[in-house]
Amino acid sequence: MASLRLDDQLCFGLYSASRAVTALYRVVLEDLDLTYPQYLVMLALWERDNRLVKDLGAELSLDSGTLSPLLKRLHAAGLVERNRQADDERAVMVSLSETGKALREKAEGIPDVIGTAMGLDDDGVARMRAELDRLTESVNAYREARSPA
Amino acid sequence: MASLRLDDQLCFGLYSASRAVTALYRVVLEDLDLTYPQYLVMLALWERDNRLVKDLGAELSLDSGTLSPLLKRLHAAGLVERNRQADDERAVMVSLSETGKALREKAEGIPDVIGTAMGLDDDGVARMRAELDRLTESVNAYREARSPA
DNA sequence: CGCAACTGAGTTGTGCACAACTGAATGACG
DNA sequence: CGTCATTCAGTTGTGCACAACTCAGTTGCG
Numbered sequence A, B: 001m002a003s004l005r006l007d008d009q010l011c012f013g014l015y016s017a018s019r020a021v022t023a024l025y026r027v028v029l030e031d032l033d034l035t036y037p038q039y040l041v042m043l044a045l046w047e048r049d050n051r052l053v054k055d056l057g058a059e060l061s062l063d064s065g066t067l068s069p070l071l072k073r074l075h076a077a078g079l080v081e082r083n084r085q086a087d088d089e090r091a092v093m094v095s096l097s098e099t100g101k102a103l104r105e106k107a108e109g110i111p112d113v114i115g116t117a118m119g120l121d122d123d124g125v126a127r128m129r130a131e132l133d134r135l136t137e138s139v140n141a142y143r144e145a146r147s148p149a
Numbered sequence C: 001c002g003c004a005a006c007t008g009a010g011t012t013g014t015g016c017a018c019a020a021c022t023g024a025a026t027g028a029c030g
Numbered sequence D: 001c002g003t004c005a006t007t008c009a010g011t012t013g014t015g016c017a018c019a020a021c022t023c024a025g026t027t028g029c030g
Helices: A010-032 A036-047 A053-060 A064-076 A098-107 A110-118 A122-146 B010-032 B036-047 B053-060 B064-076 B098-107 B110-118 B122-146
Strands: A080-084 A092-096 B080-084 B092-096
Touching: A010 A036, A010 A098, A010 A110, A010 B010, A010 B036, A010 B122, A036 A053, A036 A064, A036 A092, A036 A098, A036 B010, A053 A064, A053 A092, A064 A080, A092 A098, A110 B122, A122 B010, A122 B110, A122 B122, B010 B036, B010 B098, B010 B110, B036 B053, B036 B064, B036 B092, B036 B098, B053 B064, B053 B092, B064 B080, B092 B098
Parallel strands: none
Antiparallel strands: A080 A092, B080 B092
C-alpha cells in the first residue's frame, strides 16, 4: 500500500539518482566546457551529423524552447553551425564544426568513467536500462491517456 | 565496453525516466497547485512538521539557493509559515499552516496513481528503489572522492 | 488560385538546480 | 574579552525544462 512517506517513494529515488548522475557529469564535463544536456546533443551529432532541430528534439524529447537557446550556446562555443534549409526555410540544419568533431576525442573516456562510478557490471547496466525504459514507456503512456496532447 | 552511443547509455535512460515521472506529477499535482519539488517539501512537512530550512535541505539534498525561493512561493500560496528561531536568529523554522495541513487530504490518492502509472508490483518497486539508492550512493561517493567538497 | 490549417524554430515567462557570494548570528579559542 | 572561523538563510546569475505564444513558411483542399 503506497503512502505519503517520502522515503517510501520510488520517484524520489529516481529524482535523487538523476541529480547525482548529473552532478557527476558536471565534474567530468568540466574539461569539455559542456553541460549534460549539451553533451547529449553532441552525442547525438557525433553519432549522426547534420540533423534538423526537430529531429534532435525527437531523439532527446526536448522542444525548441529548450533546444534553441542551447544550440545558440553551442554555436557561440564554436561547436556547431546552424543553417536554414534551402528547400524548407522553416527548418534549421545543425552541423558539427571541425572543433565540434574534434571534441569527440576528449569525450572518448567519459562512458567508462561514468560506468566505473555507477559500480555496475554490464549485466547490471543492461537490466537497469531495460527497467528504466519500461518505466518511462509506462508512465508516458499513462500520462498521455490521462492528459492527451 | 562503453561507447559514446546515446542509446547505450544508462544515464540517458535515467534522465528520461526522471523527466517522464516529473511530467506525470505535473498533471497529477495540477489539482493541488504544486510543482514536484514543492510536493516533496510538503511530503517532508506532512511527515514531520516544524523543520529548519537546513534540515529540509539535508533530507532533500537541496541548498538554500533552491529552497529559499521555493519556500517563499509555498508561503505566498498560504501553505507554510516561516519564523526565525529566538535562540538562533540565523535559523528559520518552517511550519505548515492549517491550509497546508488540510492539503494532505487531497494528496492521499497520489501515491497510488503514480504506482499504477509505473506499472510495477510492490516487489518491482522495492527492487528498483534499492538499485537506485545503491546507484546514487555509488555515484556520489565517486564524485566526492574526485571533486572533494 | 486562394486561403485556412499546420509545421518548425524561436521568444517569453516561470520554476527548479546549483555555484558563488553576502551578511548577520553564533561559536571557538587564545 | 576580543576576534576569527563557521553556520545559516538569502541573493544573484546561469542554464535547463516546459507552457504558451509568435511568426514565417509550407501544405492541403475546395
